[in-house]
Every structure is written in structure tokens, then in C-alpha cells.
């Protein structure tokens with residue numbers, strides 16, 4: 330008898346997340362986590378969380394968190410969808426909306442999960458090359474397609490697209506879903522959120538992982554027209570009714586309610602980023618104008634991989650992608666001022 334079950338396996342080449350090294354003496358600048366703790370209310374609420382409540386399933390509609398997010402952005406609950414990190418939300422979006430025979434468009438240099446989802450779900454796609462300065466060329470997205478998705482600011486370049494250009498892309502794409510992945514929008518960009526009132530085919534996706542210091546809690550959300558949110562929920566309930574756990578739902582509410590703390594953290598990271606930019610250029614690095622919590626930099630004479638390895642020996646972790654066009658770049662997350670000072674001192678020694 331032929332054992333041919335392997336022919337029927339869904340074979341995938343998975344996304345490779347950044348390393349999560351153990352230890353307290355390391356400086357971790359490789360996965361764009363926030364160096365500051367979550368809002369104080371999160372820790373406070375955690376003290377009152379009772380294990381007994383874990384007997385019960387969480388809210389299937391995530392309504393407490395959905396309501397808090399909607400309130401924060403001045404939306405209706407029906408315009409908000411939440412999931413287990415924005416990765417979960419984005420995967421649901423691919424599954425729900427990218428079912429055309431035509432290819433979905435996204436940049437060649439971008440979040441490296443998009444092609445993984447497209448491959449896994451057998452969605453046709455076409456990548457559009459960034460220009461020499463790593464900018465997205467909006468005209469590339471005017472051809473007929475099965476949907477459009479890109480991060481703004483883009484990852485791993487950190488470069489922001491102006492809202493007027495996003496609107497041009499929307500004007501040329503009214504028959505497909507356009508997704509703006511705003512994982513880093515809080516670090517100096519302008520959100521496309523107001524455009525959801527004007528374009529019923531726009532989804533804006535954000536996350537608690539970066540600007541709200543909650544990567545470990547896995548909270549992401551999409552905002553858009555009620556009809557889009559309904560379609561997303563139909564797919565979610567057909568897949569797993571209880572995506573988000575009780576702790577994430579409760580603690581997420583605490584995080585979103587503390588606007589002052591959130592703004593303070595973002596301001597600190599922006600200031601540290603701008604200081605780090607001038608230090609890095611003094612050391613011979615070149616980089617685009619990042620509006621995110623990382624800097625994507627290349628050195629004028631030393632190969633990126635060499636710097637990457639040398640930093641790792643000093644227990645400083647940054648991210649290096651062995652990919653065409655960007656193999657000579659390092660993505661350096663913004664940590665605290667003192668972490669960035671240590672990085673700069675270390676680079677002074679290495680270079």
C-alpha cells in the first residue's frame with residue numbers, strides 16, 4: 330500500500346520571528362518591542378485577576394475591549410475587530426477579503442509575513458519594488474489587482490507615506506480591500522483612520538505590541554466600515570470563537586484607557602530615535618527618515634552582517650535580514666536612552 334499522505338500536507342515556509350534570547354544582561358533591539366513597561370493600570374489590574382475566572386470562556390465578541398478601543402478613537406463598536414496580535418487580525422483579513430483571482434499587491438521590501446500568508450492561503454500576489462530610496466511608488470498600485478496591503482510607516486524601512494498619497498491609492502482601488510498596517514503609526518505618523526468614513530473598502534490595522542508595550546499579551550485590532558468588520562467576525566467565528574483570552578481582554582482595556590502614559594512613552598521613544606539618528610550618522614551610517622521605533626541603517630564601509638555578529642558577541646541583539654536589496658542593512662529597535670548609549674559606545678569600539 331502506498332503511504333502517500335505527505336502529498337496532502339499543506340507545506341509552508343514559515344515566517345521567521347526575531348530571536349528571543351534569554352538573560353537579563355542583554356540589550357534587545359531586534360524585535361521592535363517597547364523598552365518601557367505597559368501603563369501602570371495594567372499591573373494594578375493584574376493584581377485583581379482571579380484564576381477562578383479562567384474556568385469560564387472569555388467574551389466571544391471581545392466587547393469590553395472593542396468598546397474601549399472604539400471609545401478611544403471616537404468610533405462605534407461595530408467598526409472595530411480585535412484579535413490575538415495584529416498578526417492574527419491580518420491573517421483573518423487575508424482569509425476574508427483576498428479571494429480574487431487577481432494578485433494582491435504589496436511592496437517587495439515589507440513585513441515578511443504578507444507573502445507567507447499569501448502562500449499558505451494560496452492567494453495570488455505580486456510584489457512592487459520600492460524605489461532606490463526605499464519609497465513606495467503609489468502608481469505601482471493603480472493597476473487592476475485583488476487587494477492592496479502595506480505597512481505605514483513601512484517595515485523594515487521605517488519610512489512614512491503621506492496621507493494624501495494613501496488617498497490617491499484608495500481613489501484608484503475602490504473595488505478591492507485596501508489594508509494599511511499601522512503597527513508603527515504612533516511614533517510620529519498620521520493615521521489613515523479618518524479615511525474609513527470616506528472609503529468603505531479601507532481597513533486600518535494597529536497593535537498593542539509596539540506603542541502600548543504589550544507584545545507579550547497579543548492584542549491587535551482592525552478598524553473600518555461596519556460591513557467589513559461583520560465579514561471579519563463571520564470568518565473569525567467560523568475558525569475559533571474565543572480568540573482572545575480573559576487576561577488580554579481585561580488588560581488591554583487598561584492600556585488603551587491611559588492616554589497620557591501612552592503619549593509620554595511615544596514621545597520618549599521619538600526623542601531617543603532622533604538622538605540615535607545623529608549618533609549613527611556621526612559613525613558613518615546612512616538611513617531613511619524613520620518615523621517608527623526602529624532605524625534601518627547601512628554602514629558606509631563595514632558589512633551589516635559583520636556588525637550584527639560583533640554586536641551579538643557584546644550581547645546586543647539587532648535584526649539582520651539576509652534578503653536581496655537589504656542584506657547590507659541592520660534594523661535597530663529604539664530602546665531606552667541608556668541602552669542606545671551602550672549601543673553607540675559598542676559601535677565606536679567595533680567600527
Ligand SMILES: *Cc1c(COP(=O)(O)O)cnc(C)c1O
Nearest residue numbers: 414415416440480484512536538
Ligand atoms: C510587529 C508588526 C505586526 C504584528 O504585530 P503583533 O505583535 O502581531 O500585533 C504587524 N505588522 C507589522 C508591520 C509589524 O511590524
